[in-house]
Amino acid sequence: MKPISLKIASLTLATLMMLTTACGGAASSTASSQAASQTGIFTPGTYSATTMGMHEMTVTVTVDANAITDIQLEHSETEGIGAPVAENMPKEIMELQGLGVDIVASATLTSEAILEGVTDCLKQAGATDEVIAEWQAKKPEVEAEEDAEYTADVVVIGAGGAGMSAAITAAQAGKNVIVLEKTGSMGGNTILSGGAMNAVDDGSEVAKAHDDSVALHIQQTYEGGDEQGNLELVTILCEQAWDGVEWMKELGMGFTGEVFTVTGGLWPRAQRPSDPEGTGFFKAFQSYLDENTTVTMLYNTTANELLVDENGAVCGVKATGKTGNTVTVNATNGVVLATGGFARNVELREKANEETQLWPTLDESIPSTNASGITGDGIIMAEAVGANLIQMGNIQLLPLGDPETGSLSGNIEHAVESRIFVNEQGERFVNEGGRRDEMTLALFEQSNTTMFIVMDSDTYPTGEELNNFGETMNSLVEAGRAYKADTLEELAEQMGVPAETLTATIEEYNRHCVGGDLEGQEDEFGRTLFSDVEGENDGINDAPFYAAKRVPTVHHTMGGVEINANAEVLNANGEVIPGLFAAGEVTGGIHGTNRLGGNALTDIIVFGRIAGASAAEYTR
Numbered sequence: 001m002k003p004i005s006l007k008i009a010s011l012t013l014a015t016l017m018m019l020t021t022a023c024g025g026a027a028s029s030t031a032s033s034q035a036a037s038q039t040g041i042f043t044p045g046t047y048s049a050t051t052m053g054m055h056e057m058t059v060t061v062t063v064d065a066n067a068i069t070d071i072q073l074e075h076s077e078t079e080g081i082g083a084p085v086a087e088n089m090p091k092e093i094m095e096l097q098g099l100g101v102d103i104v105a106s107a108t109l110t111s112e113a114i115l116e117g118v119t120d121c122l123k124q125a126g127a128t129d130e131v132i133a134e135w136q137a138k139k140p141e142v143e144a145e146e147d148a149e150y151t152a153d154v155v156v157i158g159a160g161g162a163g164m165s166a167a168i169t170a171a172q173a174g175k176n177v178i179v180l181e182k183t184g185s186m187g188g189n190t191i192l193s194g195g196a197m198n199a200v201d202d203g204s205e206v207a208k209a210h211d212d213s214v215a216l217h218i219q220q221t222y223e224g225g226d227e228q229g230n231l232e233l234v235t236i237l238c239e240q241a242w243d244g245v246e247w248m249k250e251l252g253m254g255f256t257g258e259v260f261t262v263t264g265g266l267w268p269r270a271q272r273p274s275d276p277e278g279t280g281f282f283k284a285f286q287s288y289l290d291e292n293t294t295v296t297m298l299y300n301t302t303a304n305e306l307l308v309d310e311n312g313a314v315c316g317v318k319a320t321g322k323t324g325n326t327v328t329v330n331a332t333n334g335v336v337l338a339t340g341g342f343a344r345n346v347e348l349r350e351k352a353n354e355e356t357q358l359w360p361t362l363d364e365s366i367p368s369t370n371a372s373g374i375t376g377d378g379i380i381m382a383e384a385v386g387a388n389l390i391q392m393g394n395i396q397l398l399p400l401g402d403p404e405t406g407s408l409s410g411n412i413e414h415a416v417e418s419r420i421f422v423n424e425q426g427e428r429f430v431n432e433g434g435r436r437d438e439m440t441l442a443l444f445e446q447s448n449t450t451m452f453i454v455m456d457s458d459t460y461p462t463g464e465e466l467n468n469f470g471e472t473m474n475s476l477v478e479a480g481r482a483y484k485a486d487t488l489e490e491l492a493e494q495m496g497v498p499a500e501t502l503t504a505t506i507e508e509y510n511r512h513c514v515g516g517d518l519e520g521q522e523d524e525f526g527r528t529l530f531s532d533v534e535g536e537n538d539g540i541n542d543a544p545f546y547a548a549k550r551v552p553t554v555h556h557t558m559g560g561v562e563i564n565a566n567a568e569v570l571n572a573n574g575e576v577i578p579g580l581f582a583a584g585e586v587t588g589g590i591h592g593t594n595r596l597g598g599n600a601l602t603d604i605i606v607f608g609r610i611a612g613a614s615a616a617e618y619t620r
């Protein structure tokens with residue numbers, strides 16, 4: 001065989017290999033011609049792969065014979081969550097020339113998608129399994145850090161919404177504050193949230209328009225949790241909610257002014273932030289930190305143990321720094337626990353579920369909406385110093401998880417009023433305006449524990465409008481994560497449900513909406529929320545129609561550390577543990593058996609502020 005034929009053969013092979021890869025990556029002709037002479041671990045060229053982070057992304061990698069020379073991402077990851085990872089991780093991979101870079105806990109989907117995309121491209125470039133394994137094993141070298149000891153007036157553990165509210169409140173009271181955060185950035189679950197924050201501006205025009213009041217908010221919160229919540233704390237939550245919104249506005253956070261009913265919120269009183277998801281809270285917190293130097297953030301620092309002085313008062317925290325070094329932080333005033341819940345601690349949630357037997361199982365087969373670091377660390381640390389844990393078995397699931405990941409990404413609903421849930425038979429099965437536990441328990445009874453959200457184009461007139469998680473309907477449809485059709489029959493076909501049943505289900509539902517012969521009447525499942533806030537929901541009848549598949553997912557843990565009205569942590573005898581305060585999802589006993597949608601963000605701001613103020617006031 002002449003050399004020229006060999007060259008053609010290898011060129012063809014390289015081109016074919018690239019064209020037939022699953023992710024559709026094709027090398028440029030320059031790369032193909034270089035391929036003939038490559039002798040290293042890669043076939044030089046440019047390769048691309050499509051992967052799914054929070055949204056679909058395209059990863060394009062250029063390699064020479066032995067190294068990555070460029071990585072480009074086309075993505076629409078959320079600003080403040082996935083976007084910074086999309087910015088930094090390719091640089092880290094390039095610098096390391098390896099794949100063992102750190103996954104960012106608050107953006108695991110984005111991190112994993114980038115790594116998957118780059119790995120795919122390297123495989124397209126001819127990297128063998130051994131090479132990939134070697135690249136995955138390469139970790140960035142970190143210089144071992146020394147053990148360190150700090151002292152602050154107030155020490156806060158956890159940089160989610162409750163922790164940052166506490167820290168800034170204590171700083172506003174003139175204290176210097178240290179915040180320990182186990183991940184590399186602030187946010188926790190709060191930044192991933194839909195941003196819906198229940199608050200009533202009592203007596204305002206908006207409240208009047210919806211027959212809403214603080215009294216109704218208290219009643220629904222208390223009764224919605226089967227009267228198991230502490231009524232004193234429920235009252236504080238609801239009475240101080242609007243102050244919390246005003247405080248966030250003073251810190252620079254924007255709200256649209258629109259109120260809506262979030263799933264399981266029972267009433268249109270959720271305030272909608274102007275920025276996507278929970279990012280608005282952290283833009284505001286960060287701008288406070290930029291202008292004030294009295295709050296010091298210790299990232300990549302995991303608190304392990306609360307320190308107690310000779311009088312039994314909590315006086316500091318022992319933690320582990322990024323390189324395994326010991327970090328000790330002493331508090332002159334108080335210590336605030338704000339480490340969030342335990343939805344990602346499978347062992348703990350299974351044990352807690354044994355108490356109530358509320359859910360058939362909470363083992364690893366049930367995914368979670370939560371960030372990976374939400375593992376109940378604060379609850380475990382507090383119990384070790386005698387804190388009383390209450391209502392640990394009250395665990396909330398949502399029926400709205402992504403079938404692959406359990407996250408709320410791809411959740412197409414905007415507000416309760418404009419959508420229904422149907423099962424795989426095309427039938428409604430529950431009051432979609434009711435309690436979260438009732439909806440999810442009903443979903444467990446359906447085939448494959450699977451349902452679809454179904455709605456029409458009222459909320460998405462062009463498809464370019466965003467859902468509550470920063471995604472456009474069009475992008476979800478393109479990625480195959482939502483269905484779109486001009487008729488209900490076509491929609492049913494895409495969903496794989498019987499068209500006749502789906503059509504009949506929707507006809508029946510529409511009779512209760514504006515203009516229907518049963519308008520305003522409760523339906524067979526007890527649903528009363530039909531009209532949207534403008535009273536305009538005329539039912540599901542405007543093409544195009546949309547649907548998205550969803551499954552149960554562990555969302556919120558209502559049990560935790562018991563606190564009183566000053567956010568002081570109590571022991572089993574109801575006595576205050578001096579020096580220890582707690583706020584947010586780490587606490588228990590406020591929401592009872594079932595937290596209303598939109599009440600958790602209220603909780604973290606209201607009790608975060610109380611905990612910060614109490615910790616600042618406390619002296620040993």
Ligand SMILES: Cc1cc2nc3c(=O)[nH]c(=O)nc-3n(C[C@H](O)[C@H](O)[C@H](O)COP(=O)(O)OP(=O)(O)OC[C@H]3O[C@@H](n4cnc5c(N)ncnc54)[C@H](O)[C@@H]3O)c2cc1C
Pocket residue numbers: 157158159160161162163180181182183186187188189190191192193194195196197198262301302303304338339340341369370371373374375377378408555556583584585586597598599600601602604
């Ligand atoms: C996807 C999603 C959507 C949601 N949407 C809404 C909504 O729209 N409205 C609503 O009201 N509620 C919503 N919720 C619930 C709400 O977001 C949470 O209950 C709330 O944000 C919890 O805030 P937190 O400050 O208590 O904890 P988090 O925000 O979770 O913060 C806890 C922080 O502590 C850190 N930490 C943990 N352990 C340690 C340790 N040992 N040392 C140092 N740091 C540690 C974590 O890394 C984290 O940063 C949603 C939740 C999720 C997951």
